Amino acid sequence: QVQLVESGGGLVQAGGSLRLSCAASGRTFSTMGWFRQAPGKAREFAAAIRMSSATTYYADSVKGRFIISRDNTKNTIYLQMNNLKPEDTAEYYCAADPSSLIIPARARSYDYWGQGTQVTVSS
Numbered sequence: 001q002v003q004l005v006e007s008g009g010g011l012v013q014a015g016g017s018l019r020l021s022c023a024a025s026g027r028t029f030s031t032m033g034w035f036r037q038a039p040g041k042a043r044e045f046a047a048a049i050r051m052s053s054a055t056t057y058y059a060d061s062v063k064g065r066f067i068i069s070r071d072n073t074k075n076t077i078y079l080q081m082n083n084l085k086p087e088d089t090a091e092y093y094c095a096a097d098p099s100s101l102i103i104p105a106r107a108r109s110y111d112y113w114g115q116g117t118q119v120t121v122s123s
Contacts, residue, residue: 002026004094009117020079022094030100032077036090048104057104084121091116
């Protein structure tokens with residue numbers, strides 16, 4: 001059974017940092033990423049990584065503040081979020097796909113999703 005389990009969300013003040021983790025089990029993936037969804041808004045891409053090459057992709061809104069990384073020995077990805085802003089407040093979802101050819105910023109590309117972890121940034 002494939003599972004993606006996110007952790008690391010919480011409440012932080014603006015300017016602070018959080019580190020999210022997503023542990024995959026049941027199979028390995030070629031592309032993994034993070035999406036987020038704020039109340040009343042559509043789910044949006046944040047960051048993604050190719051698990052073999054470690055090539056990374058970022059949304060403009062998080063570039064320079066967020067860093068995605070992976071640990072293939074643990075089948076886990078991380079999202080280090082620095083200089084957080086109130087507009088980063090959202091439910092953060094981990095996504096994964098067996099293909100290395102998918103468009104990483106497109107949510108429909110991914111076959112597997114985690115349950116989400118809440119990130120709240122206070123001003």
